[in-house]
Amino acid sequence: MNTFRSDDRFKNVTALKRLAALIGITTGIAAGVLLALPSRAQQPERLPTVVINGKSTQTLAAMRAAGDVQTLPTVVITARRGDRGLDGEQVAAR
Known part of the structure; x- marks a missing residue:
């Protein structure tokens, strides 16, 4: 009788399930630890x-x-846009 070796075709799926379970458990433990930490929030101060x-x-x-x-007289204000090459500080310096 001859024995033939065969690969388990679900080997990768099983490894991925184990990895997903490990990540889930680790995430759950980390979330539990973070939620268990005491809150350091201060009471908001009361405004006058x-x-x-x-x-x-x-x-x-x-x-x-x-x-x-x-009725006061109507004032008409006209304006134009400054040079496009100047920024606010250069205009303020003028």
């Missing part, structure tokens, strides 16, 4: 309370109708 007192006034339309508001 701001109290705002005020009173209601007439609307702008009602004040204009009563003649209490004078």
Whole structure:
């Protein structure tokens, strides 16, 4: 009787399953250790309370109708873009 050697075709799959199980167990232990560490978070400091007192006034339309508001002249501002080759510090130095 002759004996033929054959390879286990699931040898690589078994090794990969063992490696995956080892990685999973190691990750679980590391997560457990990290979760077991005491928390060092501090209580947030309480900000001061701001109290705002005020009173209601007439609307702008009602004040204009009563003649209490004078309109200021309109100011038109024109601007142009600076040189593209200059950065902010060079413009500020001018």
